[in-house]
Amino acid sequence: MSEPGVGGESLLFLTDEQLRKGIEAMFFAYRGFTADPDRILDGMDYGRAHHRAIHFIHRTPGTTVNNLLNILGVTKQSLNRVLRTLVEDGLVESRVGREDKRERHLFLTPRGAELERALSDAQRARMRAAYRAAGPQAVQGFRQVLEAMMDPDLRRQFQSQKESGA
């Protein structure tokens, strides 16, 4: 519809066929994306939920349970089950907040950091290979489309995190 002046070459990438292929690419790629960490985790008592918790605690040490809840988009009961096992097993440390003692601040223990490293090494290796194969231009496009696909709230979180990290 509309889009005056762009001529016939444009908008071909918006056909239902193209979109369907994008959808399937997303589905299959996500499988690859999670495959390596999943392989590491199964055999241990942990699953993908533990991986996610560990990842974000690593990224933002001292984050509170509530923060994590919002990022992960699960209920506190669900997160708590995961967190409890990680604390029990000595991979995560939960410290009572100094300012607000209701809050618990989460940190990886050395052993937790070790597992995090193993998981993210595997995941980054796949990502790196894909990035390298596709090239910097493609990576930029990849990131643009992914960001545009996020829910607006998450996109804002994601992008603000990006600015401070650049």
Place this chain on the structure above:
Amino acid sequence: MSEPGVGGESLLFLTDEQLRKGIEAMFFAYRGFTADPDRILDGMDYGRAHHRAIHFIHRTPGTTVNNLLNILGVTKQSLNRVLRTLVEDGLVESRVGREDKRERHLFLTPRGAELERALSDAQRARMRAAYRAAGPQAVQGFRQVLEAMMDPDLRRQFQSQKESGA
């Protein structure tokens, strides 16, 4: 390594920081990607597994159970549970094979096609918005990276499907 002549600008997109952001982008984008169909499905008795089955039966009408198994990467017991409810509810038809009578060929009924439409309309709408926001160049990069991220077997399947469809 190598990449002669490109100078210092290259390979910056392969830093651990960049890869970590790509990983998180993938995570958050996938949530957005599944959010709309999930919303439609919950309230009905169906979930994401039903969506996937419906999607691929729609894409390849007459596909066999075994085909579907391989594409979805689940066990037959798991798929069967989903498929049974879809057949019982009259969304999917399972026809005994004419050549090989051991096989069951799967088709969407009109009602199944109706649900498929609702689900894929929602998912395509988000995809279309993201594609439009990012532009054709970015979409090409998006697809390149995703394909490079798949497991090799799936990538082959995916790409051969692409050729015949172009």
Place this chain on the structure above:
DNA sequence: AATTTACGTCAGCCTTGTTGACTTTCCAAG
């Protein structure tokens, strides 16, 4: 005739998500 293949099904288990109800701790406002 024996074996393999495709499919279905029963039973049981695990992970990870959900709701609902309840407690404890603590901050902050009245």
Place this chain on the structure above:
DNA sequence: CTTGGAAAGTCAACAAGGCTGACGTAAATT
């Protein structure tokens, strides 16, 4: 100081959707 409400944790129950193992049947293949 008391009280209201937020943050966190806990218990219980449940559901979806993965998994394995075992078994049955029909059809194709050898």
